[in-house]
Amino acid sequence: MRTDDSGLATLETILSVVVLVPVLFSVIAFGGAFQRWIAQDAAVVQAARFAAEVGGDSAEVRALLADALTGSGIDPSRVDVSIEPSRVGWREPITVRAVSQARIDIPFILHIDLPLSSSAVARGEVNR
Secondary structure (H helix, E strand, O other): OOOOOHHHHHHHHHHHHHHHHHHHHHHHHHHHHHHHHHHHHHHHHHHHHHHHHHOEOOHHHHHHHHHHHHHOOOOHHHOEEEEEOOEOOOOOEEEEEEEEEEEEEEOOOEEEEEEEEEEEEEEOOOOO
16 A cells, blocks of 8 residues: 555645635735726816816816826826816715726636726705
8 A cells, every 4th residue: 555645745735726726816806906996986086176166167277187097096098087067066966987997817717808987976065
């Protein structure tokens, strides 16, 4: 009877690596996507508040949103932004939406673009 287990240890190590490497990459990839979504959401809320202050969609609002996204490490040219309606008066709602894609690459399992959507509503502060 043979009692040498050296081959079994190698097999266990290989199986562990095959399982643990994708799990590790999954945690990193989804953590990065979650961080990006939180940063995008915060930038959209800031832009909605500013749009309410200035009375609607303007170049300044879009510049503020682009600066906030850039400061968070998000390329603003890859984010679809909509601000509706374009002009608001006192206490009228204005909605700012942003949609981007986060690339998820997990070895051996998954390669997708995960859509990240953020929206915020603010009330107009301009009395027209």
